[in-house]
Amino acid sequence: MDLPGYSYYFEVTLNIHPGSIGITILRASVLVVLHSISWMKVLVTHVEYIPLRDPLSGASLESARRIMEEAFIKPSVFRRKEALYPEYVPPSLPHRENQLRRLAEIFKPLIVNPGEASIKAVVVGGVGTGKTVTTRVFGTELRSIARRRGIDVRYVHINCHRDRTLYEVVSEIARQADVPISQRGFSPHEIFGYVHQYIDRQRSFLLIALDEFDYFVDAAGSDAVYFLMRVYDEHPELTKRINYILIMRSLSGLSKVDSATYSYVTRYIVSFEPYRSRELRDILRQRRDEAFHPGTVGDDVIGYIADLEGSDKGGSGNARAAIETLLLAGEAADSEGSQVVSVEHVRRARGYVAPDVVTISDSLQYLSLHELLVLKALIRNLRRSQAPYVTMGSVENEYRDICRLYDEKPRRHTQLYEYVVNMRRMGIVEAKPSGKGMRGRTTMIGIGGAPLDPLEKRVDELIKVRLGGRGQRA
Numbered sequence: 289m290d291l292p293g294y295s296y297y298f299e300v301t302l303n304i305h306p307g308s309i310g311i312t313i314l315r316a317s318v319l320v321v322l323h324s325i326s327w328m329k330v331l332v333t334h335v336e337y338i339p340l341r342d343p344l345s346g347a348s349l350e351s352a353r354r355i356m357e358e359a360f361i362k363p364s365v366f367r368r369k370e371a372l373y374p375e376y377v378p379p380s381l382p383h384r385e386n387q388l389r390r391l392a393e394i395f396k397p398l399i400v401n402p403g404e405a406s407i408k409a410v411v412v413g414g415v416g417t418g419k420t421v422t423t424r425v426f427g428t429e430l431r432s433i434a435r436r437r438g439i440d441v442r443y444v445h446i447n448c449h450r451d452r453t454l455y456e457v458v459s460e461i462a463r464q465a466d467v468p469i470s471q472r473g474f475s476p477h478e479i480f481g482y483v484h485q486y487i488d489r490q491r492s493f494l495l496i497a498l499d500e501f502d503y504f505v506d507a508a509g510s511d512a513v514y515f516l517m518r519v520y521d522e523h524p525e526l527t528k529r530i531n532y533i534l535i536m537r538s539l540s541g542l543s544k545v546d547s548a549t550y551s552y553v554t555r556y557i558v559s560f561e562p563y564r565s566r567e568l569r570d571i572l573r574q575r576r577d578e579a580f581h582p583g584t585v586g587d588d589v590i591g592y593i594a595d596l597e598g599s600d601k602g603g604s605g606n607a608r609a610a611i612e613t614l615l616l617a618g619e620a621a622d623s624e625g626s627q628v629v630s631v632e633h634v635r636r637a638r639g640y641v642a643p644d645v646v647t648i649s650d651s652l653q654y655l656s657l658h659e660l661l662v663l664k665a666l667i668r669n670l671r672r673s674q675a676p677y678v679t680m681g682s683v684e685n686e687y688r689d690i691c692r693l694y695d696e697k698p699r700r701h702t703q704l705y706e707y708v709v710n711m712r713r714m715g716i717v718e719a720k721p722s723g724k725g726m727r728g729r730t731t732m733i734g735i736g737g738a739p740l741d742p743l744e745k746r747v748d749e750l751i752k753v754r755l756g757g758r759g760q761r762a
């Protein structure tokens with residue numbers, strides 16, 4: 289128990305948050321002397337004011353620190369966001385099994401009979417169909433399978449969008465293949481000759497992927513293509529150490545190449561078709577499981593993005609765009625502190641990715657007053673249900689409420705249905721019959737990828753114009 293006559297010494301620190309300008313600290317030293325149980329003296333011996341500011345700029349360091357600390361500890365839907373970045377190589381490539389198998393068949397001689405032939409394949413397909421990632425995976429796997437069999441295959445991947453002259457390409461081949469060479473003062477032909485000699489001495493092989501090859505054809509010209517591809521024409525006695533994969537969006541990229549070289553390099557073609565919705569769904573699910581915390585992204589969100597991009601649903605079949613949409617939707621959820629990613633976050637993300645809202649806005653001006661009212665009802669319904677599609681019936685109910693609001697006589701069902709058909713024709717709404725699991729058959733209606741808020745604002749403006757400035761009933 290504390291006895292009278294004793295002294296206690298404290299250091300007290302006060303953290304003060306004056307408005308938003310940050311934390312300042314008051315530190316005081318306090319001496320407490322107990323004279324008796326009921327009487328004591330408190331002496332403040334020292335007060336120190338510590339403004340935590342940058343001495344040069346005067347900015348509050350503590351404030352910056354707090355903002356950053358808060359951002360670091362703020363919960364996020366992401367577990368490992370990097371899995372959604374373009375350079376990330378996923379552990380498996382759903383729906384590219386056939387292409388991998390075909391590449392393996394084409395390059396089989398390199399493993400079973402190395403040196404006998406110089407193999408060339410063309411990988412061709414639209415934007416974001418997995419050409420680069422599949423070729424990279426093929427090249428790195430081939431290297432390790434070959435190594436296990438005692439064959440040294442070096443895989444080189446060159447982006448011709450960046451390195452597009454013959455000199456740049458051969459220098460990059462030398463660098464990635466670990467060929468020690470001082471490149472200064474040598475012509476590309478000399479460098480390439482040296483690369484071949486070196487690889488030959490090492491008894492190694494090269495698999496060279498020339499990505500975005502069209503750029504090389506354009507910049508370096510037909511002769512340069514001839515030089516790289518037909519390297520063994522003049523020396524058929526050499527062991528064939530160099531092999532190529534040419535990656536292109538379309539074979540028209542080879543139109544400038546002479547016809548003999550064209551048929552020579554296009555003997556083996558591996559096509560990458562645009563992804564269908566169902567395929568994108570699998571790709572997106574895999575990324576979701578890697579990038580997000582469990583339970584934050586539902587299958588409805590994945591299905592929605594897959595339908596927006598799927599080639600069978602009118603999209604371009606581009607996996608890159610689909611993955612980017614998922615990333616942006618996650619960021620939209622984070623920025624508003626939501627613990628789950630919703631369809632509306634996807635819509636908002638699509639506002640950045642695709643010009644849907646711009647395209648739709650252009651068509652809106654041709655709609656009649658009641659078409660606009662139906663559209664408004666649809667938007668409100670979609671927002672409330674957080675689903676990609678809602679039933680015709682629920683849109684009709686909402687429409688009648690909205691008519692009351694504007695003092696308008698509601699149109700009948702058949703008329704409303706025609707409005708929907710018309711708006712679908714104009715590309716403003718999507719309509720499809722309900723699948724299984726719904727009582728009876730009804731029409732499900734949705735709106736492409738456009739975010740709802742800006743769309744409703746535009747619809748409201750047009751409704752006002754149609755009503756001659758008359759707004760909602762008070």
Ligand SMILES: Nc1ncnc2c1ncn2[C@@H]1O[C@H](COP(=O)(O)OP(=O)(O)OP(=O)(O)O)[C@@H](O)[C@H]1O
Pocket residue numbers: 373374375376377378380381382383384413414415416417418419420421422537571607608611
């Ligand atoms: N089957 C797949 N499984 C998993 N991810 C995939 C698959 N296909 C593509 N991706 C991913 O989609 C994105 C685009 O793929 P990639 O870069 O290979 O496309 P590309 O065909 O080379 O496109 P571009 O013509 O624009 O260069 C990458 O993030 C890639 O990892």
Ligand SMILES: [Mg+2]
Pocket residue numbers: 419420421499
């Ligand atoms: Mg690519």
